[in-house]
Amino acid sequence: MHAVEIQEHADKLFAALGPKALAEAAQKARQYDDRGDREEAATWRRIEKALVQSQGPRVK
Numbered sequence: 001m002h003a004v005e006i007q008e009h010a011d012k013l014f015a016a017l018g019p020k021a022l023a024e025a026a027q028k029a030r031q032y033d034d035r036g037d038r039e040e041a042a043t044w045r046r047i048e049k050a051l052v053q054s055q056g057p058r059v060k
Contacts, residue, residue, distance in 0.1 A: 001043055010050035022051045 001009075013021040029044035 001046070006043070006046045007050050007054075010047050010054060013047065014051060014054065022048060022055075025051055 010021070010025075013024065017024055025044050025048035029041045029048060032038075032041035032044060
């Protein structure tokens, strides 16, 4: 999956779930890992990373 598609999925997931989107992406990655589907797990990790990057730096 291309970077643009990853970002689109991340944006849609965030629009649907708000702050819970990051946890959902991480959970999906673990589920696919547990099933042995490494490629799909890697895709969900990329979506998770895109969500983190979209949030920007955390301010203390």
